[in-house]
Amino acid sequence: MKNLPLFIGAILFSSLFHKQGIGLNFSLFSIVTLVILFFYNKTAFKVKSTIVFTISFFVAAFSVFVYNNSLSILAYIVTFITLTGHVSHQNTSIYINWLNGFFSSIAGFFYRNFNTSNASKIKTSQKDIDYLHLTKIVGIPLVVVIIFIALYKNGNPMFESIVNNINFKFINFQWLLFSVLGYYLLSNISKPVVVNPITNKDVITGNILKQKGDILVDNLKKEHQLGFILITVLNVLIVFFLITDITYLINADDFRASVFSSQVHSGINALIASIVMAIIIILYFFRGNLNFYKENKQLKLVAYIWIILNSILVINIAIKDYQYIYYFGFTYKRIGVLVYLLLTVIGLISTFIKVNKIKNFWYLFRINALTAFAILIVSCTINWDSLITTYNLYYAKSMDFNYLVNLSDNNTFILKYYMNTNDLNLEKELAIEKKYKSYIIALKDKNWQEIQFDNFKIK
Amino acid sequence: MNIPLTLVKATGLSAILFWAIIFTNKFNYIDTIPFVFLSLIPISICCALVICLTIAPFYWSKHEDTRYKTVYNTYFPFYAIIIFSLCLFGSIQADFDTHLTAFFASAFITTSKSWEWLAKTDAS
Structure with missing residues (x-):
């Protein structure tokens, strides 16, 4: 009786997806998913963030119904995994939700089965039907009978003729198999599991960086000098690059698509390298006790300048991309450049906050993963x-x-x-x-x- | 950790799954019976290789004080994610051909169950 929603869900799953394309079935399955999740995890839905993820799941499901494109399908899968993971544990980072949600969806049954204690197993085996025994008393005789039928068939032509006339075509075995798959999936997500110790580590890891041991002034002074010189030189380099690039842009009179294309794409390559380098270098120097060193103001200042200069580089690329779009129209690649620039700006802002508010590496990961998720949801609503x-x-x-x-x-x-x-x-x-x-x-x-x-x- | 027993169980499970999926597509079980038995040889070889090379080393390399349950809980989720991704990729590449999909589906379920069997034989 407790598994009745799963059985109904499995039949619905098969009815919706067996030999069907994509369309209304995704939206209807999102309702089935929500009912199953809510039925088995009522307390999780008392948390506001779960409601937000549920709404995002329905937004993606509706997008699949309206647009039926790859982006909306991707958003649907990601929101499904996120919601399942969030139901398993509500206080984790979004990337841990992805891990828990994905793992629960594919192998939650095995993990849950293994971790059920022996005591509770004995208790349940007394109450519930013994499925193993049931499988044995049905499966073993069936297999043995089939083998003997195969043997007897060759010994008697009349028997062979009768056996050959047996027709099981009225049973759709693929449909049944699909129902089993549906049951497996719904059973997995009905009680989402938590992958440990990674989930517990994430829960206890905050966003604020803590001082490690004593502050060794001599070491920090040397590190500060190295960081200051390195970032200052890089600042000079990026200023020189920006001046030459802006000068070229103002004086350019060649508006051929190929020229624009190469400019935007080479600019993007430079930007990718620059931003990744910027974030790695900033993370390296601000990884530990240098954050708590009293004389670190100069290093922080050059780091802020570098972040601002990278932001100017982003604006520069955005202008080029805008011109490109203005003259030659939109394409997915040109939109992709804009999305990348948006993500870059958010990455730079979060890096600025990390340095300014002495946050740790995980803060950057959490904020940027959540931002990417939000952008994916918003993107899937656009045709x-x-x-x-x-x-x-x-x-x-x-x-x-x-x-x-x-x-x-x-x-x-x-x-x-x-x-x-x-x-x-x-x-x-x-x-x-x-x-x-x-x-x-x-x-x-x-x-x-x-x-x-x-x-x-x-x- | 009882590897021979796990290999027998894994061979049986993967053979049942593999042929069950194929039979759902074309139900001609009588003529296929010899192939079902013959297939136990390559299936057992595959199971032995996969279990001994990709699952058992996790348990063998554990520290003396570490429990099998800890090894299972720590490594199985990531193993399952990787194997599932590979099997899904294989099925997509094969354009969901029945035989290959049956192979990948049985491979995923058997490896997942083998992790449990290896850990539980120790616990018992």
Whole structure:
């Protein structure tokens, strides 16, 4: 009786996913998941953060229904894992939620089974049905009977004919197997497990850096000198780079796509190296007692300047990317650059706070992982294909039409509308018409489990 | 740690899982019976190699004072995550071909269960 929700959930799982594509089934399964999680872990849902993760899970599920693209599916999987992990323990960092959630989803059953004490096992075996014995009394005779049928079949033609006429096609074994898979998954997440000792270590690790031992002034003075010289030299270098880059940008009159492309991408490579180096060097020098050294103000100042200069480098790249988009339109790569720049800015701000407020390495990890998660959720709510198509068709100075046609089906109705309201050459019209017709056929062929938001747009 | 017993159990479990998944696709059990028995040889070799090379070393390398349960709780989660990722990658690469998916699914479940058997035979 206690497992009844799991059995119902397993049947629903199979009904929703067996031989089906992606669509409404993801949204419906999110409800099944929530019911199972809530039924077995009521106390976890009294915590506000669990509610927030639940909402983010439903946002991702709704995005799958509306957009049905890779990003929304990725967001769905990540939010599923995060919510499951958060239900297992509410006071952990998000990356520990990912670890606990992922592990619970794939192998929680084995881990839980192993860690159940012998005493409780004896207690439950007296009350519950002995599944092992049940499996033995059904499984062993079945296997033996099958072997003997195989042997007798060759000894008697009439028996062989009867055996050959036995038809089990009315049973859908794959559907049953899918139900078992569903039961396994739901059983795993019903009581999410906690991976230890890593979870306990995370819980007891705060965000504030603590002084280790006595402050050895001589050693710290030498380290301070090294850090100050190194970061100052790097500051000079980045200033020189920025001056030359801005001068080139102001005087540039070559707006070919290839030139812009190489500039933005080489700039991004420089930025990646610069930011990673900046954070590693800052983390190295501010890893320990140098944070508590009274004469560290100069080092902190050059570190702040370096963070600011890196931020200017980010702005510089953003301007280049904006110009690139203005002249040649949006592409996923150009949007990716903007997302990367946003993450970089957040990384720099968190590094600034780490130095200023004497935070530890784990603080950086926690904040940046949470930020990446939040950006993923926000990103999955945006119809990028529609955005790219609308901007490129109506606002960009020039664009690659084939690129728009080759995007996912999420821009089909926009392209069709554009074709109906503008004069296009025959080649473009044929490409749009082909895409539109194949999409309409695909939408009409969908089962109820696979339907998506666009199904309601067609007659 | 009873390795021979674990190998026997692992061979049996993986053979059952492997053929059960294949039979769900094409239910011609009578003609396949000889292959089921024949398959026990490569399955047992695979199980022996995987258990002896990738699972047992965790238990062998443990400190005298460390309990088997501690080894299991510390390393099994990461092992399971890695094996699951590899099996999923393999299944995707194989475009979810029934035989290969059956192989990867049985490999994941058998290795996970073998961790438990190795630890529990010691505890008992």
